[in-house]
Amino acid sequence: MTAITSSAASPRDYSLTGRDAKLAVENGLAAAEWYHTEIQRKQMKALMQRSDQPAIRDTVIWLGALILSGAGGAWFWGSWWCVPFFFVYGTLYGSSTDSRWHECGHGTAFRTQWMNDAVYQLACFMIMRNPVTWRWSHTRHHTDTIIVGRDPEIAVMRPPDLLRVVLNFFGILDAWHAMTDMARNAAGVVSAAEKTFIPEQEQPKAIRVARIWLAIYIATIALALYLHSWLPLMLVGLPRLYGAWHHVMTGLLQHGGLADNVIDHRLNSRTVLMNPISRFIYWNMNYHVEHHMFPMVPYHALPKLHDMIKHDLPAPTPSILAGYREMIPAFLRQLRNEDYFIKRELPPTARPYREELHNDIPMAAAAE
Amino acid sequence: MSDWVEACAAGDIDEEDVMRFDHAGRSFAIYRSPDDEYFATEGLCTHEKVHLADGLVMDDIIECPKHNGRFNYKTGAARGAPACVNLKTYPVKVDAGKVLIQVG
Numbered sequence: 046m047t048a049i050t051s052s053a054a055s056p057r058d059y060s061l062t063g064r065d066a067k068l069a070v071e072n073g074l075a076a077a078e079w080y081h082t083e084i085q086r087k088q089m090k091a092l093m094q095r096s097d098q099p100a101i102r103d104t105v106i107w108l109g110a111l112i113l114s115g116a117g118g119a120w121f122w123g124s125w126w127c128v129p130f131f132f133v134y135g136t137l138y139g140s141s142t143d144s145r146w147h148e149c150g151h152g153t154a155f156r157t158q159w160m161n162d163a164v165y166q167l168a169c170f171m172i173m174r175n176p177v178t179w180r181w182s183h184t185r186h187h188t189d190t191i192i193v194g195r196d197p198e199i200a201v202m203r204p205p206d207l208l209r210v211v212l213n214f215f216g217i218l219d220a221w222h223a224m225t226d227m228a229r230n231a232a233g234v235v236s237a238a239e240k241t242f243i244p245e246q247e248q249p250k251a252i253r254v255a256r257i258w259l260a261i262y263i264a265t266i267a268l269a270l271y272l273h274s275w276l277p278l279m280l281v282g283l284p285r286l287y288g289a290w291h292h293v294m295t296g297l298l299q300h301g302g303l304a305d306n307v308i309d310h311r312l313n314s315r316t317v318l319m320n321p322i323s324r325f326i327y328w329n330m331n332y333h334v335e336h337h338m339f340p341m342v343p344y345h346a347l348p349k350l351h352d353m354i355k356h357d358l359p360a361p362t363p364s365i366l367a368g369y370r371e372m373i374p375a376f377l378r379q380l381r382n383e384d385y386f387i388k389r390e391l392p393p394t395a396r397p398y399r400e401e402l403h404n405d406i407p408m409a410a411a412a413e
Numbered sequence: 414m415s416d417w418v419e420a421c422a423a424g425d426i427d428e429e430d431v432m433r434f435d436h437a438g439r440s441f442a443i444y445r446s447p448d449d450e451y452f453a454t455e456g457l458c459t460h461e462k463v464h465l466a467d468g469l470v471m472d473d474i475i476e477c478p479k480h481n482g483r484f485n486y487k488t489g490a491a492r493g494a495p496a497c498v499n500l501k502t503y504p505v506k507v508d509a510g511k512v513l514i515q516v517g
Contacts, residue, residue, distance in 0.1 A: 076461055090430065093469040152481045152493065156471070184480045184495045188461060244497060341469055341478050 056383060057193045057305075059202050061238045065194030069306070074192045080309040080399065081338045082357040092342045092350050095156035099345040100148075103325070104164060107145070111137045115280055122276050131279060135288025136326065139216060142168040143292035144328035144344075150180055153343040154328070170258060172292075173223035173285050175230060177251035181243045187340055191305045191313045197242060201301050203383035205376040210297065216289035223285075227262075230255030291326055295319070298368040299333045302375030304386045309398055310337040311389065316351065316361040317368045334358055357396060359389030416517040423451070423510050431475060431486070433466030436516055441503065442466050443512060444486045446473065451505045452486050453514040459491070459498035 058065040069075045084092075114137065117130035148154040149165035169176040182197040189195035201210060212218050229236070235248045243251060262282060269277040295317075304312040314334045319327065330336060332347035335354065342350050351361070362368045371387060378385045391397065420434040426445040433456055434441045440456030442465040454475070458465055463479040470476075475486040482496030489500035504515040 089467075090427075090469070095469075095471060152476070152483070158493070180494055184460075187480055246497070247494070339478075341476065341481065 057203055059193055059199060061194065061197060061241045063194055066241075067194070069189065069192050069195045074189070074306055074308065075195050076188050077308045079190075079338075080311070080396075082354040082396075084339075084353065088353065089339070092339070092346045092353075094346075095153065095343060096345070097156045097160065099343075100154040100160070100164075103328070104145075104160075106325075107137060107141060118279065119276060122274075122279075131284075131287065134280075135284040136291050137288070138171050138284035139286065139288025140291035140293075141326045141328075142171040143296065144326065144330050146172050146174060146176075146179070147183070147330065148328050148344050150176075150183055151340055153341065170261075171285065173220060173227070175226065175251050175254055175258075177247055177254060178226075178230075178239055178243060181247065185242045187337065190310065190337055191300050191303070191307075193305055197238065199305075200296060200299070201376065203305070203379050205379050207376060207380075210293075210376075214290045214293045216286035216293075219289070220285050227255045227258055231259045291323070294365065295323060295327045295331065298362070298365065298372065299330070302372040302379070302387045304388065310334050311358055311391065311395075312398060315368065315389075316358065317365060318361050318363055319365060323365065356392065356394040359391055359395075416515060417506070417513040418516050420453070420512045420514050423507050423512055426451075426512075429470050429472075431466050431468065431470050433464055434514070439516070440464065441514060441516070442475065442486070443505070443514065444470060444475065446470075446487070451507055451512050453503040453505045454484070454486050454489055454500040455503075458482055458484075458496065459500060460495045465500075 060066065111134060114130045114134035118127045118134050121127040121130060145154070145164050145168035149161040149168065152158065152161050154164065155161045166176055169179065186196050186198040191199055193199075209218055230252050233252055235243065235251065239251070240248070265277050265281045269275060275283075298315055298317050300313055300315065303315060307313055311334055314337050316334045317331045319331045324331060329344040329347045332351050335342070335347050335350045335358075338354075339350060355361070362371065375385065375387050418436055420436075420441070420443050421432060426432045426443060428445055428449060429447045431442050431444045434443050434453075435456070442454050442456045444452040444454070446452065454465070456464055456466060458477040458479065460477065460480060460482045463477055465475050465477060465484075467478040468476050469478070470486070473485050473487050474483050474492060476483050477496065480495050481493070482491070483493035484490065484496055484500050485492050486500070487502075489502040491497055491499050506513050
């Protein structure tokens with residue numbers, strides 16, 4: 046690992062309609078051709094093959110555990126025994142839906158498209174991400190990953206807002222923004238930023254979904270008032286807060302502290318080895334360099350892809366804890382110098398980073 | 414309008430797969446369906462100009478490798494976001510073991 050200070054213009058303008066958005070287009074960083082490891086067509090075709098079986102198995106386990114833990118929480122409501130049940134329910138509701146939304150949005154989880162669509166809609170509701178808006182924002186995230194002014198899904202902007210990061214472990218700001226966005230969309234308003242990545246013909250769909258969701262939340266609140274109980278909200282809505290911790294914990298590792306404004310996912314994404322429970326919740330998105338390089342590969346084939354291309358990638362971060370030991374000092378450093386980032390070292394077997402593609406970052410010269 | 418161009422040998426493409434063919438500064442994608450029929454479309458995704466030949470063929474669908482946009486390669490119809498604009502299709506015939514497409 047090498048720590049780098051870049052000479053990029055500061056402060057960064059993350060607005061999708063601002064200065065850096067225009068600069069990214071002028072500098073050829075928007076919709077650029079990204080580096081990818083060479084894989085033979087036959088091997089890639091085998092990796093890309095879709096199958097319903099793994100995702101059906103995982104979805105049955107996921108929904109089964111969700112129903113049982115939710116029922117347990119409701120049954121023991123009013124006693125401390127409900128806490129472990131709601132811990133499991135909240136994590137499945139407020140965290141595992143992040144990866145379900147994501148994989149089904151790519152259309153890779155199941156071979157059968159209606160199954161992808163059904164889980165996508167359900168997971169989007171739980172994670173409070175408008176299925177239309179986020180489908181298109183994620184498309185942009187893959188086109189322009191961590192390109193300032195272009196990527197609408199940069200979780201930690203520079204300099205890092207660490208209070209926001211901590212609050213989001215409890216879903217507080219994300220849920221607030223999700224609710225205000227839902228109310229705005231339900232009122233028929235699509236923001237200027239949303240208009241930069243949602244095609245005009247898709248915008249009415251975002252409004253329709255927001256209105257349906259608003260009706261569901263109003264009904265849930267009405268039921269809670271009628272019953273004089275928080276229980277309906279503990280089952281619908283609030284799990285997005287008390288269960289968000291796992292998806293924030295894993296999500297920050299995806300790109301946190303790494304380079305921005307580069308077109309090589311080995312520089313701006315992180316693969317982290319994790320325990321099997323986190324990998325189930327996260328649906329293997331810990332193989333994040335691999336996912337960004339080859340988004341057509343389903344989650345269940347990512348370990349195989351990792352084995353196939355690891356000779357060309359930085360060594361994976363060995364654990365979640367190791368990831369935070371690397372990332373937190375980088376965030377703290379970026380408070381004083383927002384151009385600071387971590388450059389992952391490549392193994393001798395890898396094709397080197399193409400310095401000419403990242404010529405605004407003096408990667409070799411500025412090592413500290 | 415009889416500008417048929419030889420693209421490849423019929424056996425160059427596996428069943429349920431796709432191959433890239435460049436001609437006169439244009440890029441095409443040639444498909445062999447599971448029923449052993451051949452089809453051709455423009456080679457770049459209408460969403461963000463990525464080569465479809467790096468994508469996945471499933472039944473009569475080609476899925477773009479970058480954003481998973483879907484098209485019916487037999488008709489060119491866009492079948493899934495972020496693909497919204499249809500692909501152009503081109504006539505194809507197999508003659509003496511060669512795949513020919515009419516590029517005009």
